[in-house]
Amino acid sequence: MGKQKSMGLFLNGSLKKSGVTFYLRGEQTIMRTAHSEQPKRRTRAQFVARQQLTHSCRLWKMLCWAGEPLFEKTPTAYARFRTLMRRTPVVYTPCLGPMYGASLLLPGMPVSDGVLPVVEQRLGEVDGTAALLTSLAAADLRRGDKLRLYTLRQTLESRRPMVRISAEDLQVDAFREVDGRLALVDEGFADDMTGWALVHIRAEKCSSQQVVTRCTYYLPFTTEEALLKAAESYGGLTPEVR
Numbered sequence: 001m002g003k004q005k006s007m008g009l010f011l012n013g014s015l016k017k018s019g020v021t022f023y024l025r026g027e028q029t030i031m032r033t034a035h036s037e038q039p040k041r042r043t044r045a046q047f048v049a050r051q052q053l054t055h056s057c058r059l060w061k062m063l064c065w066a067g068e069p070l071f072e073k074t075p076t077a078y079a080r081f082r083t084l085m086r087r088t089p090v091v092y093t094p095c096l097g098p099m100y101g102a103s104l105l106l107p108g109m110p111v112s113d114g115v116l117p118v119v120e121q122r123l124g125e126v127d128g129t130a131a132l133l134t135s136l137a138a139a140d141l142r143r144g145d146k147l148r149l150y151t152l153r154q155t156l157e158s159r160r161p162m163v164r165i166s167a168e169d170l171q172v173d174a175f176r177e178v179d180g181r182l183a184l185v186d187e188g189f190a191d192d193m194t195g196w197a198l199v200h201i202r203a204e205k206c207s208s209q210q211v212v213t214r215c216t217y218y219l220p221f222t223t224e225e226a227l228l229k230a231a232e233s234y235g236g237l238t239p240e241v242r
Contacts, residue, residue, distance in 0.1 A: 042238050047231050051092050056085040058103040059163060063111065066150065066167040070112035070199060070206045084110040091221040094233035098159040104218040105154040105163050107211060111197040114206035119198055121212050123189055126178055130190035132212070133183045134198055138172060146201040147172070149184070150209075154193045154217050161217065193217065 060081055063069055071077035088106045093099045120135035141147075146169050153164045175182040189196070195213030199206050220226060231237050 042231070042234060042236070043240050044227075044231075044237050045240070047234070047237060048090055048227070051227075051230065052086065052090045053082065055091055055093070055103065056082050058101065059085070059106075059109065062103060062163050062165045066165040070114060070148075070201070071110075072113050080113055081110060084113060089218065089222050091218055092226040092230035093221060094230045096233045100160075102161045103163040104161055104221055105152055105193075105195050105211070105213060105215045106218055107195070107213050107215075109152070109195070109211040111150045111209055111211060112199045112206050113208045116200050116202060116205050116207040119200050119207050119209060121196075121198055121209070123196075123212055123214060126176065126183055126185045129185050130187050131176075131178075131183045131185040132189050132196055132198065133178065134181055136182045136198075136200065137180055138177065138182065140200075141172065142202065144203070147175075147182075148199045148201055150197045150199065150211070152195040152197075152211055152213070154215055190214075 060069075060078055063081075069077050069081065071080045074080050088108050091104050091106070093102045093104075122133050124131055124133045126133075136147075148167055148169050150165060150167050155162050155164055170184075172182075174184065176185050177183075184198075188194070192214040195211040195215060197209040197211045199209045201207075228237075
């Protein structure tokens, strides 16, 4: 007679129930408590880092809605985006109430990361009309190149600030030549609740671009008062360990 196989419970990973975790170590089943005896720490430095990470994640999701993100995969596009977002202002929002899940338009937010030369951009005027002025000349473009304009709008949705992002590939004839450089001229560029970034794309390569904007809506969320109010909604800060 062949050897009978066990009909018991096989665990591939862990099972949590009633505060107990079961897991396999080799061929042995181990049981331990599922609750850490260590107090949950939320120092000021930890809270600031977590708030920036959480907000970056929200903006990343909005950027993905606009299309495939243009970031070097080092090790992933999302990881590269998070690294670049550390250069932007940190904003603080509570985890309760209408502000939960809010996203805010930040100056300097990256929309792409690549090896083509950066296209310098600023908001200004051409003949009295608002414009997005760039350092790009028509001679810098080759056949097949794309110019992708990202538009980021700060909106209020049921009292919750949200950033909505769209992207559009523009033809060269959409631009005006100003002092030998390409510019987009439209009164829409006077909107102080919107930001823009023009990305130069050539095959699989792109320029590294950041948002330019007049929007200052985010500023009240960067203050000490905003930090403490947000921290309180999470249970307050814990002392630093020395």
